Amino acid sequence: MDDRKIAKNLRRVIFTLADGKQVEGDVFLSPYEAHRHSPQRVGELLNSEEAFLPVKTANGTLQLNVANIIQAITPADEELDDLMMLGKKYTVGITTLCGKEITGEVFVDLPQDSNRVSDYLNQPQRFFPIIIPESVVYIARRFILSVRD
Structure with a gap:
């Protein structure tokens, strides 16, 4: 078993889904973006080609279907x-x-x-x-x- 882990930053996001429900949790962001020398942003994660987005919630990790996310709110700071x-x-x-x-x-x-x-x-x-x-x-x-x- 490989004990190495890839370092990730957590960012709090509130998602509104197509059924009107809200999901609040942390997304996992890369500490470095491929095209810049700074941490990945939530927008870059949402605009990637991935179909499912893991979100760490109070009830465990939830895989959100990106195609059914209406909006995602994250702190501006x-x-x-x-x-x-x-x-x-x-x-x-x-x-x-x-x-x-x-x-x-x-x-x-x-x-x-x-x-x-x-x-x-x-x-x-x-x-x-x-x-x-x-x-x-x-x-x-x-x-x-x-x-x-």
Whole structure:
């Protein structure tokens, strides 16, 4: 048996699932991201190709199907960095399939002729970060009904 363990950082996240239930727990993040010299963020984990996400809850580890996550909320002081706030800032209201509206800020860092909210939303990501006071909310593209900007 191999006793070596891969070091992971834990990050508290509150998930809202497609059935409306909430799951609170810790996700496991790599201390180093492949494309940067800093720890992995929740958004990078959600936008990876993995279909299931292990979440350490009070009742044990739960494997969440990423395709059924509407949103994930994590503390801004742990998740937010300067790179996430590059570009033009927009205040948006996003309405999800469950009828909830989330109001916050997005930063569009795209070429000058393509820096609208619609250009941002048409990027190939499963989850988009929305910055609200004290939290970063990742919203799944497939559960967005409309975006007001």
